[in-house]
Amino acid sequence: MNDSFLSLRGVSKSFGSGTGVREVLRDVNLDVQRGEFVAIVGYSGSGKTTLISLLAGLLQPDQGEVRLQGRLVTQPGPDRGVVFQNYSLLPWLTVFDNIHLAARQAFADWPHQRQVEHVENYIRLVNLTPARNKRPGQLSGGMRQRVALARALAMNPEVLLLDEPLSALDALTRGTLQEEIKQIWQQDRKTVVLITNHVDEALLLADRIVPLTNAPAATLGPSFAVDLPRPRDRRALNHARQFQEVRESVTDFLVSQRRRERESAAPRAAVASSRPTQHAPIDLLPPRRASKPVSAAV
Amino acid sequence: MMTPPATTNRARAWLGWMWRTTLHELLPPLVGIGLFVAAWWISSVTWASSLPSPARTWEMSKLYVLEPFAKRGELDQGILRFTWNSLVLVAQGYAIALAVGTPLGFLLGMSKQFTRCFDPIIQILRPVSPLAWLPLGLILFQKSQPSAIFTIAICSMWPTVLNTAVGVRAIPQDYLNVGKVLRLSRWTMLWKILLPATLPYMFTGFRLSLGIAWLVIVAAEMLTGVPGVGGFLWQEYNSLIYEHIILSILTIGIVGFVLDRLMSLVEQRLKFA
Numbered sequence: 001m002n003d004s005f006l007s008l009r010g011v012s013k014s015f016g017s018g019t020g021v022r023e024v025l026r027d028v029n030l031d032v033q034r035g036e037f038v039a040i041v042g043y044s045g046s047g048k049t050t051l052i053s054l055l056a057g058l059l060q061p062d063q064g065e066v067r068l069q070g071r072l073v074t075q076p077g078p079d080r081g082v083v084f085q086n087y088s089l090l091p092w093l094t095v096f097d098n099i100h101l102a103a104r105q106a107f108a109d110w111p112h113q114r115q116v117e118h119v120e121n122y123i124r125l126v127n128l129t130p131a132r133n134k135r136p137g138q139l140s141g142g143m144r145q146r147v148a149l150a151r152a153l154a155m156n157p158e159v160l161l162l163d164e165p166l167s168a169l170d171a172l173t174r175g176t177l178q179e180e181i182k183q184i185w186q187q188d189r190k191t192v193v194l195i196t197n198h199v200d201e202a203l204l205l206a207d208r209i210v211p212l213t214n215a216p217a218a219t220l221g222p223s224f225a226v227d228l229p230r231p232r233d234r235r236a237l238n239h240a241r242q243f244q245e246v247r248e249s250v251t252d253f254l255v256s257q258r259r260r261e262r263e264s265a266a267p268r269a270a271v272a273s274s275r276p277t278q279h280a281p282i283d284l285l286p287p288r289r290a291s292k293p294v295s296a297a298v
Numbered sequence: 299m300m301t302p303p304a305t306t307n308r309a310r311a312w313l314g315w316m317w318r319t320t321l322h323e324l325l326p327p328l329v330g331i332g333l334f335v336a337a338w339w340i341s342s343v344t345w346a347s348s349l350p351s352p353a354r355t356w357e358m359s360k361l362y363v364l365e366p367f368a369k370r371g372e373l374d375q376g377i378l379r380f381t382w383n384s385l386v387l388v389a390q391g392y393a394i395a396l397a398v399g400t401p402l403g404f405l406l407g408m409s410k411q412f413t414r415c416f417d418p419i420i421q422i423l424r425p426v427s428p429l430a431w432l433p434l435g436l437i438l439f440q441k442s443q444p445s446a447i448f449t450i451a452i453c454s455m456w457p458t459v460l461n462t463a464v465g466v467r468a469i470p471q472d473y474l475n476v477g478k479v480l481r482l483s484r485w486t487m488l489w490k491i492l493l494p495a496t497l498p499y500m501f502t503g504f505r506l507s508l509g510i511a512w513l514v515i516v517a518a519e520m521l522t523g524v525p526g527v528g529g530f531l532w533q534e535y536n537s538l539i540y541e542h543i544i545l546s547i548l549t550i551g552i553v554g555f556v557l558d559r560l561m562s563l564v565e566q567r568l569k570f571a
Contacts, residue, residue: 058475076479088472092494101490105480155480 004031005191006055006159010064013050024050026217028064030210032159032191039194039202040220041250042212043258048195049085051212052163055193056082068159078106081152085164087144089136089151095123096132099151106155122150125184142173146180153184162194166201175234178204186231199250203243204232209250213257221257224250350541358541373525373533377549384515384526385553387443391450392511396504398451399458403503404492406459407466424456428514432521442522446515453514457506465499466492498568505561512554527553 011028014021024047032038042048053059054066057076066073068080076082089098100119107115123129126146136144145165152160162181166174182205185192196202202209203226211221224246228237237243335352342351350358359377361368366378375383405412406420428449435445473495477487519528527546534542 056479058478076481078481080479082475082479084472084475086472088476090473090476090491090494092497093490101482101486102480105482105486 005034005036005069006030006032006193007067008054008064009067011054011061011066012063013047013054013059013061023217025054025061026219028219030220032193034191035189036208037185037192037194037206039196039206039209040212041196041199041202041209041254042218043214043254044197046212046214047218048197048212049163052082052161052193052195055159055161056080078155079158080161081155081157081159082161083145083148083152083163083165085167087136087141087148087168089144089147091136094133094135095128095139095147096120098136098147099123099154102151103154119154122154125153126150126180140173141169142177145169145177149181149184158191160190160192162192162196164195164197167197174201179234181205182231199247202226202250203228203247204234204237209246211250211253211257214261221253224253348540350544355541355544358539359545362542362545373530375525375530377527377530377545380525380527380530381549381553383524384519384528387446387518387524387526388450388508388511388515391447391514392454392508394447394451395455395507395511396458399455399503399507400462400500402455403459403462403500404466404496406463407496408492413463420456420459423452426453428453428517429521432518436522442524446518446522446524449518450511450514454507454511457510458500458503461499461503461506462496465496465503468499469495498565501561501565501568505558505565508557508561509554512550512557516550 008028008030011025012023013025014023016022028051030038040048040051050059054061055073057066057073057080060074073080090101093101096119099122100115103115103119103122107118110118120129120132123132126149128143128146128150131139131143136147139147145168149165165181166177169177178201185205192205194202194205199209206226209224209226211224212218213221226242226246228240228242338349339352342349342354362377366376368376369379402416406416431449431452432445435448436442439445439448469492473491477491482490515526516528516531518524519526520532523529523532527549531543531546531550534540534546
């Protein structure tokens with residue numbers, strides 16, 4: 001059973017203590033194959049960031065285990081590149097220095113010149129060569145996220161963990177970056193776990209979509225395979241039948257989950273917490289068969 | 299045909315702009331200073347007969363201001379020469395304060411255990427007046443110069459300590475996560491993340507510390523008789539030349555103001571977007 005590349009087995013995680021304890025994840029199981037692109041889709045506040053922190057090794061599960069290539073994950077490591085939702089670039093370092101900091105750690109034994117060339121390559125990969133010597137404060141959100149992506153890639157990790165990397169961006173930038181991520185992934189086919197609240201984004205990029213039910217005590221739902229041919233074209237996708245089917249199934253699952261949660265809200269609220277659980281709306285797509293394909297990017 | 303009037307218009311507009319700016323920027327402070335001097339003058343001719351009037355103060359201080367670097371004797375020097383002496387003394391005490399205060403602040407910010415150990419004693423020592431430290435310094439060092447430096451250092455240290463500690467605690471978790479994910483060594487973590495992230499807070503501490511260091515100088519010089527602005531002030535009080543007391547007060551105030559401005563300029567440059 002445990003021969004998958006990246007696996008979570010019965011992972012649970014709670015925060016707080018005593019009466020304020022809040023179970024965020026309960027009994028989460030996931031298997032990711034080498035070279036697979038998995039998207040985890042869920043509502044805001046459903047514990048997605050907790051899940052990625054567990055994969056990154058920034059958090060330890062209360063129960064269960066996280067394994068990468070059979071080894072137990074107990075701390076962060078250079079085999080997992082993380083792109084955080086809020087970029088997390090160091091504002092006092094230039095684009096180059098931010099990426100170099102990562103490359104220097106991952107390839108400490110390389111001579112300086114080789115490290116520099118390596119970094120330059122990744123700056124070129126994300127089209128930021130003109131901004132090489134700028135600081136994050138001088139860059140737009142999309143450019144910052146590109147730097148963060150280059151920083152993660154420059155460590156040449158086994159797995160790329162993307163924690164809602166595009167959710168802070170405007171729709172157009174988001175579309176452009178989706179294309180870039182798609183292209184970069186097609187070049188080296190790294191294993192990727194993408195966390196998103198955007199079903200279309202998941203459909204465009206992933207091999208498999210796994211919905212995450214709501215916190216408290218969120219867990220992963222059944223996988224939905226995305227067997228669309230690559231390279232995928234956003235416009236063509238909108239008209240593909242399978243695209244629409246998967247989109248419908250994933251959305252239906254999340255919506256039905258939510259409905260069930262609401263129906264059972266009264267007894268659980270008394271047990272879990274007095275705080276009403278409110279969720280920001282998930283990107284619930286334009287009406288199916290939207291008149292303009294562009295709207296899918298929004 | 300068109301150009302000359304355009305140029306004159308522009309020149310006129312510029313002059314108008316300059317005039318308005320001057321009016322806006324300079325007039326209010328000048329009015330304030332004028333009112334202050336007027337109040338001073340009225341006081342000196344009415345209820346406070348021993349207070350020298352502004353004109354008399356200038357008359358008596360002229361020599362010290364117009365020959366600012368003259369040295370006529372140990373306690374009879376130009377005002378800027380005195381100021382320089384004081385600044386040198388302050389710089390020494392301040393340097394010690396920063397050298398001790400910054401690492402102390404880092405330890406307090408990074409370790410809860412350390413904070414629990416030492417925060418109480420810091421809170422107790424912090425409000426102690428320079429007048430209380432000075433005799434202890436004299437006992438410890440026997441000489442006036444080192445004890446003045448000791449007093450300046452120990453009094454001005456606290457804002458640096460506390461602000462650095464607050465700065466370290468306020469480092470966003472994101473930056474720390476980056477450090478963890480990249481598996482930075484402790485040393486790299488300190489230089490690339492902790493120090494730059496804390497720098498703005500540290501400099502706020504540095505600025506406040508400098509203000510206190512300068513505040514302490516007068517007290518320290520008064521009690522030890524070190525030649526400087528404060529020593530001069532005390533000596534002229536004993537010689538009943540009250541005009542020079544006012545001269546010293548104004549000098550101390552202006553120098554303190556300039557130091558604070560300079561530090562806040564540096565501070566501004568450290569703010570990140």
